Amino acid sequence: MYPNIHNAGYWQMPRRINAKKHQKAFKQTNSHKDKKVANVKPYPIPDLEGQLAKEFEKKIRESPTEIRKKVLCEASAVFSRTKMRK
């Protein structure tokens, strides 16, 4: 029997029995999920791992950057200062 999505638990049985026989820790693998498409991010992510990657994620999710805040402030001023023509 070949492993597929329908017999994911069943085909691991021999491995489970083998592990028991040889007193080894049985580590279940979810091979049927391995083919899942990688979660592709729409924005470029630098080659970071672990904590650095988390920090980068947090940074890019942060709401208004300084530039944006400045632009927003100026934009509001421009909008209120500009007169409508009669």
Place this chain on the structure above:
Amino acid sequence: MPPTKFVPDDFSIKKLDEKTDLAGFDCTESDDLGLNEFIHKEALDYQREHMGVTYLFYNEDKIAGYITVAMGSISVKMTKLRIDVFGDKIRYPAVLLGRLSVQNGLRRRAVGKCMVYWCIGLAKRLSEEIGIRFVVLVTKDESRIKFYKECGFEESAIHQDRDMKMMYFQLF
């Protein structure tokens, strides 16, 4: 001596209507997007059909430039903003800066910047009444992209068209 830059106080704004005299307005210089033809031939139709409203920026009695705005939206995947509650199946509501052009002789004098800022200010004001999260636009050409980046816009990582680049400004 470089020409003086305009400031917001130099402009007064008027919504395009049938009586507007566009005879003196010409923005044909490096006009590969057909913006001169749009203002002279199509803008009024867009307005009649409620597809876009055109605002003219007057410096004294001459038209210095115009912008056309409409409502739009942007796919979550095109932006860096993720709101966990909504996931990525939705689209963010946005104001679309559809057209922007400046009179030939007045380029590089901050007319465009004033108009973009005015549009962002408009979007911010409107966001008190309706849901708006972004100001978006579609453009091409590196110089235009650079200009919008200077105005605080970001380039989307995903583009539907190879030539046309989507850019967005996140209001909140």
